[in-house]
Amino acid sequence: MLADQLLTAVEYLHGKSFIHRDIKPENFLMGVGPNRNKVFMIDFGFAKRYRDQRTRWHISKSRNNPLIGTARYCSINTHEGKEQSRRDDLESLGYMLIYFLRGSLPWQGLKGANKKQRYNKIMECKISTSIEELCKDIPKEFGTYIFYCRCLKFDERPDYKYLRQLFQILFKRRGYQNDNTFDWTFLEEKESKLDPAGPSTA
Template identity: 55%
Template sequence: MDLLGPSLEDLFNFCSRRFTMKTVLMLADQMISRIEYVHTKNFIHRDIKPDNFLMGIGRHCNKCLDSSVGKRKRSLAVSSSQDPSFSGLNQLFLIDFGLAKKYRDNRTRQHIPYREDKNLTGTARYASINAHLGIEQSRRDDMESLGYVLMYFNRTSLPWQGLKAATKKQKYEKISEKKMSTPVEVLCKGFPAEFAMYLNYCRGLRFEEAPDYMYLRQLFRILFRTLNHQYDYTFDWTMLKQKAAQQGASSGGQGQQAQTPTGKQTDKPKPNMKG
C-alpha cells in the first residue's frame, strides 16, 4: 500500500479549472507513457480519466509498483522516468484497475476477438465512440479516451457534459450522440492542431492495431518545443503553491497558504462493472 498525491481532477480544481498549455503538454507526455506501460503488460485500462492519474508525493515514488489484487485484475501505480531531476513529486501514476481487461495472451500474444453488443464500461464522459457503440475495447480506446481528457483540460469542459435525461441509459445515449456529432476539428477549435491530429489518429486505429506511442508523444513534444517551453516539471499547481508560500513568508507567516488536495492510497480498486 502506497500513499500517492492528489489526482489530476483534484489539481485541476485547485488551479481553478484552468491548466496552461505547458502543463497540459507535460502531462500528456507522461500519460501516454503510463498507458503504454500498461499495454505492454497485456492489459487495457478501460477507465482513463483525470481521477485515475495521481501525482507522486516524494522521492520514494520513482519506481513501478505492481501488486496483485485478485486472480486476474491488477492495481498498478506506474512510473518509469530515468531523469535524475525528475522527483517523485513530478511523477504521474495511473491507478484503479477494477475495470482493466487482458487484451492478449501473455505467451501466444493472441489478441482478444472483435465483438459487439458489449455494455459500456468506464466513464461515459471520456469513453471512446466505439465503446459507446458496444464494440469490444482494445488499446485504441484507452488512447482515444486520453484525447478527451486532454481536451477537457484545454477547454475546462467537454460539449457532452451536463446533458439531462430521465435515465442513465438515455443519458449515455445523449452523450454518445453528441460525441459522434461533434467533429474533432470543432472539439479542438482554438487549440493547436496537434490535439485534433492525436484524436483523428486514435479514431483511425484498427481493433488489434498497436498505437504508435512514440509518434503521439512526439506530436506534443515538438509542439512543446515550438512554444519555447522548458521541461522543468514546473506545473501550474507548483507555481500556485510557491506563490502562496512566498505570500505567507512576506506576511510573517500569517498569510493563508494554498491548501493542496490530499493524497490517496492505491490499494482500493473500485468494484468491477460488466463489460
C-alpha cells in the same frame, strides 16, 4: 509535459498486456515529495487483458458489450458496444486532454430519463461533433491526435512515440522549456514561502 507522462503511463500499462478501460482525470494522481512532478495511474478495477498471457494473441472482437468506463471520456467504439482495445484508452486520453485545455466537453451536462438514454445522447453528440468543431481554437495537434486514435484498427499497436512527439513539438513551438516541473509546483513553493508555518490544522 503532462501529455507526455500520461501517454507514457498508458503505454506502460499496454506493454503489460492490459488496457485500463476507465481513463479519466480522477484516475491519475501526482506524486508527493521527490515524485511531486510525476504522474501515477490508479484504479485498475475495469482493467482487462487484451492479449492472451500464454499465446500473446490479441483478444477477439465482440459486440453488444455494456459501457465500461466513464461516459464523458469513453471512445465512440465503447458507446457502440464494441470490445475495447488499446485504441480506446488513447481516445479517452485525448478527450481528457481536451477537457484539461478547454475546461469542458461538448457532451457534458446532457440529461436523459435514465442512464441508457443519457449515454445514448452523449454518444450521438460525440458522433455528430466533428473533430474540427471539437478542437476549434485549440492547437491542431489535439485534432491530429483524436483523428489518429479513431483510425486505429482494433488490434493495431499504437505509435506512442508519434503521439508523444505531437505534443513535444507543440510544447517547443510555444516556447516552453521542459524543466520537469509543473506550474502548480511553483505555486505551491510560492505559497509555502509566503506562509512558512504551513497550512492551518484548525
